[in-house]
Amino acid sequence: MSQHKYLVTGGAGYVGSVVAAHLLEAGHEVTVLDDLSTGFREGVPAGATFIEGRIQDAARWLDPSYDGVLHFAAFSQVGESVADPEKYWTNNVGGTMALLAAMRGAGVRKLVFSSTAATYGEPVSTPITETAPTAPTSPYGASKLAVDHMISGESAAHGLAAVSLRYFNVAGAYGTCGERHDPESHLIPLVLQVAQGRRESIAVYGDDYPTPDGTCVRDYIHVADLAEAHLLALDAAAPGTHLICNLGNGNGFSVREVVETVRKVTGHPIPETPAPRRAGDPAVLVASADTAREKLGWKPSRADLAGIVADAWAFARREEQDV
Numbered sequence: 001m002s003q004h005k006y007l008v009t010g011g012a013g014y015v016g017s018v019v020a021a022h023l024l025e026a027g028h029e030v031t032v033l034d035d036l037s038t039g040f041r042e043g044v045p046a047g048a049t050f051i052e053g054r055i056q057d058a059a060r061w062l063d064p065s066y067d068g069v070l071h072f073a074a075f076s077q078v079g080e081s082v083a084d085p086e087k088y089w090t091n092n093v094g095g096t097m098a099l100l101a102a103m104r105g106a107g108v109r110k111l112v113f114s115s116t117a118a119t120y121g122e123p124v125s126t127p128i129t130e131t132a133p134t135a136p137t138s139p140y141g142a143s144k145l146a147v148d149h150m151i152s153g154e155s156a157a158h159g160l161a162a163v164s165l166r167y168f169n170v171a172g173a174y175g176t177c178g179e180r181h182d183p184e185s186h187l188i189p190l191v192l193q194v195a196q197g198r199r200e201s202i203a204v205y206g207d208d209y210p211t212p213d214g215t216c217v218r219d220y221i222h223v224a225d226l227a228e229a230h231l232l233a234l235d236a237a238a239p240g241t242h243l244i245c246n247l248g249n250g251n252g253f254s255v256r257e258v259v260e261t262v263r264k265v266t267g268h269p270i271p272e273t274p275a276p277r278r279a280g281d282p283a284v285l286v287a288s289a290d291t292a293r294e295k296l297g298w299k300p301s302r303a304d305l306a307g308i309v310a311d312a313w314a315f316a317r318r319e320e321q322d323v
Contacts, residue, residue, distance in 0.1 A: 005029040005065055006234075007108075009055050009099065010072030011048065012039025015114060015170060015223060017177040019070055021045040022227040031066075033058065034073065040180055055095040059102035068110030068237075069103060070230055071096065074144070077185060078118065081140035092143035093150070100154050111151065112233045115164040117246070117285060119145040127288035130166075130244050137280045152242045161237035163296075168219040168248035168287045170226055172308040177223075178315030188220070188309060191259055192316045195268040202270055204255055206277035211284060217252035219286045222302035222311070232296040243295055248287025249303045257305065265309045 006023055010016040011032030016039070023030045030048040033055065044050045051061055055073045062069075074092045075081070081088045103111065118141030119134045136142040154160045171188045173179070179189045193199045207214040229247050236243065253261075263270050292298045302308065 003027045004067040005031070007031050007033060007058070007062060007066050007069045008048070008072065009033045009058070009069065010039060010074065010114070012036060012041060012043045012050075013072055014043075014177070014179050014181070015167075015226060016070070016072035017043040017045060018174045018223045019072070019227045019230045020048050021174060021177055022224075022231055024048060026231060031061070033061065038075065038181075043177060043180065045177065056098045058099045059105060062102045062106045062108060064107045066106065066108045068112070068234060069099070069108060070112045071099060072114040074114065076116075076140060078138045078140050079185075081138050081143070085139035088139045088143045092140075093146050096147045096150060100150065103160070104154075104158055109160055109239065110234065110237050111160060111162045112230050112237065113147065113151060113162065113164045115148055115166040115244070116141065116144045117166055117168045117287065119148065119166060122280070122282050123285065126284050127250060127286045128246060129288045130246055130291055148244065155240055155242040159240045160242070161239045162242045163233035163237050164242065164244045165229055165233060166244065166246045167226060168221060168246070168285060170223050171220045172222040172224065172302065172311040173315030174224045174227070174311070176318075178312065178319070180319070187218070187255065187258055188262070188312050189316065191262040191270055192266070192313055194270050195262060195266040195313070196316060196320060200271065201273040202259060203273050203275040204259075205275045205281060207274060209283040211254055213254050213256045215255035216281055217254045217284045217286065219248035219250070219252050220305060220308055221248050221300060222308050225300040225302050229292060229296060229298045232298050236296050245292040245296060246287040246289055247292055247298075248289050249300055250287060250289050251303065252284060252286040253305050258309075261305050261309050262313075265306055265313055
């Protein structure tokens with residue numbers, strides 16, 4: 001007997017599919033809504049009902065039998081958002097407006113939203129807390145921040161129980177669910193592509209940052225730890241409130257540390273190519289996850305970088321064999 005019934009928008013994508021798998025393992029009934037524009041049909045976990053459709057049309061399927069929505073359906077490429085901002089406003093903001101209206105119409109009053117550290121922009125200080133200034137440097141980050149504001153208004157006006165989870169760098173894999181981005185922009189899978197022989201080297205953008213080894217430092221969180229936070233957020237969501245929590249390990253790893261860890265885990269040499277700094281790349285992005293620990297009871301248990309890389313490597317090799 002299912003405990004609850006949830007709609008997972010964007011559940012064919014990387015994070016959405018892992019969260020859907022965790023919900024099913026917890027005994028819940030799961031419907032995945034995804035238009036497959038960036039997701040993959042094979043990413044939808046077995047046992048979930050799949051609807052190929054747009055969040056703009058969520059009202060066609062959302063009804064009072066649902067206990068809540070977990071919302072991952074968004075475009076998320078920073079560079080693309082700079083070149084094509086209207087795509088991000090239309091989908092990320094307009095799509096969420098339609099989703100909130102569908103939830104209101106169906107009387108579904110619980111939402112967990114996939115937000116991002118990109119809402120903060122260049123950090124004033126680290127580790128970054130939820131009270132840090134929000135000054136996104138891309139239309140992607142701005143679109144996610146706009147949705148957070150939208151959710152706050154919905155909660156105050158209409159009693160929505162909502163939690164926004166602001167991710168830092170998500171990595172690793174969970175069973176058959178892992179990163180399949182095309183194009184790929186995340187560091188760990190890019191370095192693993194070098195180990196697989198799919199690219200010649202990894203570009204290191206800047207080696208003169210004010211960090212211990214001169215390369216950028218980022219906070220990496222295992223996707224399974226992230227998924228567990230979403231299930232805790234469903235329990236923590238309270239009517240009429242919008243809780244915002246950062247999710248990260250609270251520790252940072254430099255680009256060079258990631259590359260060296262991939263060398264150790266895979267046993268492959270990873271050539272590096274020096275490249276100039278990228279505009280808007282902060283030296284350090286590390287989260288304070290104190291609010292998530294206090295309000296959700298969440299504690300990441302897979303904070304070891306070698307373990308995160310090993311899970312991603314296992315997934316990458318499995319994908320290679322399946323091709």
